[in-house]
Amino acid sequence: MKRTIFGRTAVLAIALPLALSACGAANEGPAAGGSGESAGEEVSGTIAGAGASSQAAAVEAWKAGFEGMHPGATVNYDPVGSGGGREQFLAGGVQFAGSDAYLKKEELSKVSTACKGGELIEFPAYISPIAVPYKLDGVDNLQLSPETLAGIFAGKITAWNDPAIVADNPGVTLPSTRIAPVHRSDKSGTTENFTDYLAKAAPKAWPHEPEGNWPISGGEAAKGTSGVMQAVNGGTGTIGYADASQIGDLPHAKIKVGQEYTGYSPEAAAKVVDASERVADRSQYDFAIDVKRDTTESGTYPIVLVTYTLACTKYDSAEQAKLVKEWLSYITSDEGQKKAQEAAGSAPISESARENAKKAIDAIAAS
Structure with a gap:
């Protein structure tokens, strides 16, 4: 089975209106959903990610927006490549990863240890038309x-x-x-x-x-x-x-x-992702797809690269879990996806992809 890997760059914009618990109105930043309707939780600390260079420009735009909203938070990302990002994630070296391919079956066996007994989170966050x-x-x-x-x-x-x-x-x-x-x-x-x-x-x-x-x-x-x-x-x-x-x-x-x-077009690229089938026999928060390259559906553009975000449902501390949760909420938000589109020409993810991501992000907690 061919795994979807979506290249430079470039690969899904989601308007993700997460209403996360607030920690005090005076300290609340803009919404994680990016539109200002609801307040995201204030977070601090540092998390690290690694992986696909295709989304490097998007990650830089996300970092600027997210760290501007949360001055006490730092997100580091090493665009070492998809394979290197998956290796670091599965070894427990980073809290999240970006990959132009979803995890192989043999890689899935390492998830439980990497995720402290939790489940894998895997969803498209960046779509790039080729x-x-x-x-x-x-x-x-x-x-x-x-x-x-x-x-x-x-x-x-x-x-x-x-x-x-x-x-x-x-x-x-x-x-x-x-x-x-x-x-x-x-x-x-x-x-x-x-x-x-x-x-x-x-x-x-x-x-x-x-x-x-x-x-x-x-x-x-x-x-x-x-x-x-x-x-x-x-x-x-x-x-x-x-x-x-x-x-x-x-x-x-x-x-x-x-x-x-x-x-x-961004719309045609995102549409082929929605027309594609979810990979069978994956965990509940794993939304890997096999892109339907041979689609005949009107208005779709099938030559695309999809980059996945990998994370866990469990982290070592409540602070780390909250920070990852807010970060993923931001990159899949309407604001985050618009920033990626402006910086890297990516296609915003669809509403259904956004909702799938929200289900996974809501499950994140401390171990």
């Missing part, structure tokens, strides 16, 4: 089916006037320019999510397992999102994949979903 930018003179409204997109990146479709591309773009004059696909040279959550999409939406055209390392030879390789964008922008007939917030003024392809062609 765009397909291109540079092709005279073409600014490109449409591609999953099969055509897979054929391009597999090296089977090599010219922009290939019959498959022509069929996706009726009435558009396409040049005979050679296609120059650009992929990541480094291991990447963006690559894993992109290849997961190709494998699920166009399995005949892309018979490769989803992989963080680019799985085939050919094409141009570039390091990091910035490298991919430099290569696409500096070439002719180029096409790549990257966090949507990083493509700048370059046009991006609309992707065929069902009978329609859909461009990325």
Whole structure:
């Protein structure tokens, strides 16, 4: 089973109106829900997290907002990568983690010890659309089916006037320019999510397992999102994949979903998460999903990266439990999600995702 991992960056905005117990009206800050209707509990102390670099910009925005509301609180986050974040969390080294993949079955066996006998909390908190930018003179409204997109990146479709591309773009004059696909040279959550999409939406055209390392030879390789964008922008007939917030003024392809062609948007990215099924046989506060890449639902954009927040229902002290609770309430609040969208171009999580997160956050307590 392919696990969802959602890349740079970028990946869910929730308006989470938590009415947490107040500790005195004179000392109350703005609501954890971010809208000012209810007061969040005043907290102090320090907590640490580690994990996905994809949400690093969002975490910085969250930290600024949260610590501004709670001057006595400090949140540290090390963007060491998803794997490193999961390792530190399961070893009990950090109080929360960010991961572009939900925990594997073998990792779940370590949760009880890491969580002091409590349960795992795992929910999407950051959604990042992955765009397909291109540079092709005279073409600014490109449409591609999953099969055509897979054929391009597999090296089977090599010219922009290939019959498959022509069929996706009726009435558009396409040049005979050679296609120059650009992929990541480094291991990447963006690559894993992109290849997961190709494998699920166009399995005949892309018979490769989803992989963080680019799985085939050919094409141009570039390091990091910035490298991919430099290569696409500096070439002719180029096409790549990257966090949507990083493509700048370059046009991006609309992707065929069902009978329609859909461009990325925060709403379309969040909608595919709601259309996806929850992973079976997980604990009550584990809301991991397998993104429905092959959805045909109108208005969805299936090339997305989802980053999960990992936490526990039990912590060593009441102070630590309250601080984690307030932090998670803030990042999933309407205000928190808006800050992530402004800082990192992420897609706000939906109301249903927000409610799931609230159920988990409400269960946090001292051991």
